[in-house]
Amino acid sequence: MFASLHSQEVRQFKSIDEFKLIMDSTKGKVTLVNFWATWCPPCVKEFPELVKLYNNYKDKDFRLLFVSLDDNTEVESKLIPFLKKQGVDFLSYHADLKKPEDLIDFIDKSWQGEIPYTKIYDKEGKLLTTFLGSKNYEQFEAEIKKTID
Amino acid sequence: MSRKLIISIFLAFFALTINLFSVTKGPGDKVDNFSITNYDGSSYNLSDALSKSDKGVIVMFWSTECPNVQPYNDRINDYAKEYISQGFTVWAINSNSTESTDAVSEHAKKNSYIFPVLKDNNNKVADLFGAVKTPEVFVLGKDNTVLYHGRISDNKVSSEQTTHDLKNALDEIAAGKEVSVKETKAFGCGIKRAQ
Numbered sequence: 001m002f003a004s005l006h007s008q009e010v011r012q013f014k015s016i017d018e019f020k021l022i023m024d025s026t027k028g029k030v031t032l033v034n035f036w037a038t039w040c041p042p043c044v045k046e047f048p049e050l051v052k053l054y055n056n057y058k059d060k061d062f063r064l065l066f067v068s069l070d071d072n073t074e075v076e077s078k079l080i081p082f083l084k085k086q087g088v089d090f091l092s093y094h095a096d097l098k099k100p101e102d103l104i105d106f107i108d109k110s111w112q113g114e115i116p117y118t119k120i121y122d123k124e125g126k127l128l129t130t131f132l133g134s135k136n137y138e139q140f141e142a143e144i145k146k147t148i149d
Numbered sequence: 150m151s152r153k154l155i156i157s158i159f160l161a162f163f164a165l166t167i168n169l170f171s172v173t174k175g176p177g178d179k180v181d182n183f184s185i186t187n188y189d190g191s192s193y194n195l196s197d198a199l200s201k202s203d204k205g206v207i208v209m210f211w212s213t214e215c216p217n218v219q220p221y222n223d224r225i226n227d228y229a230k231e232y233i234s235q236g237f238t239v240w241a242i243n244s245n246s247t248e249s250t251d252a253v254s255e256h257a258k259k260n261s262y263i264f265p266v267l268k269d270n271n272n273k274v275a276d277l278f279g280a281v282k283t284p285e286v287f288v289l290g291k292d293n294t295v296l297y298h299g300r301i302s303d304n305k306v307s308s309e310q311t312t313h314d315l316k317n318a319l320d321e322i323a324a325g326k327e328v329s330v331k332e333t334k335a336f337g338c339g340i341k342r343a344q
Contacts, residue, residue, distance in 0.1 A: 041214065
């Protein structure tokens with residue numbers, strides 16, 4: 001199912017079908033999907049806010065999916081060291097797609113590919129909200145609190 | 150509440166609504182005229198540029214920092230030279246509120262760009278195009294209609310490019326043909342708009 005599993009629990013997906021399976025596995029939990037890259041300064045800026053959100057809500061039917069859009073050549077040299085430094089101790093993902101635009105269209109056809117880009121889904125997989133650009137902890141939490149007590 | 154205050158609140162809400170619903174221009178859409186001043190004080194006007202260009206205007210939303218833009222510095226001048234000679238006008242526009250006019254000027258000089266890099270204060274031009282990221286390119290035909298919108302190529306690293314989407318579109322326009330791939334997508338750095 002997955003191309004590889006790195007020591008820091010980074011799973012790479014090589015097709016949209018693989019990503020669909022990952023998304024399907026989130027049903028039953030409120031899920032925040034964050035598209036980001038280590039080369040994106042606003043993504044790096046909001047990253048600790050999301051890790052904090054995960055730590056505060058991980059026991060409350062909440063799942064956080066970090067989907068890295070870093071270059072394939074930078075997974076070992078940049079992505080994994082960054083995740084370690086940020087204290088990410090849960091599974092995260094790396095998109096290794098031949099046509100990244102397929103992921104853009106699968107997620108939302110109106111998305112132009114700018115990152116950071118965040119989607120929050122309810123337990124049934126229904127989209128609750130979309131965040132364009134960097135946000136802070138309070139903004140993320142306000143959305144999560146609407147569905148998690 | 151005074152009438153003046155009510156009108157002010159309404160106008161503020163209206164302005165906010167316009168900003169929130171700024172839609173990205175796509176193929177076939179027209180872009181309103183605008184003027185923008187370069188860091189050296191030179192003024193650039195879209196209608197003037199379109200009337201002086203034989204083929205159209207290439208507008209590239211650019212950044213001094215975005216790591217998805219910088220790798221194109223090794224070839225963007227060659228692209229510009231090639232298509233300016235064929236009758237296109239090339240502009241780069243920096244709409245990031247976090248990048249100063251001085252930084253834009255220094256970056257342009259450092260890279261010896263042969264095209265102007267125009268500082269878009271308060272992202273007014275980005276809003277006209279609905280541009281959201283860097284790099285992001287719009288090619289406008291003589292009638293200010295978008296003929297191509299999207300990426301420069303499918304990979305920022307020169308040696309790993311397999312499709313040259315912008316060049317393909319420009320070659321077709323230069324040859325008087327319809328652009329076969331009018332819109333493409335790629336990941337990029339979101340434009341940091343003024344708050």
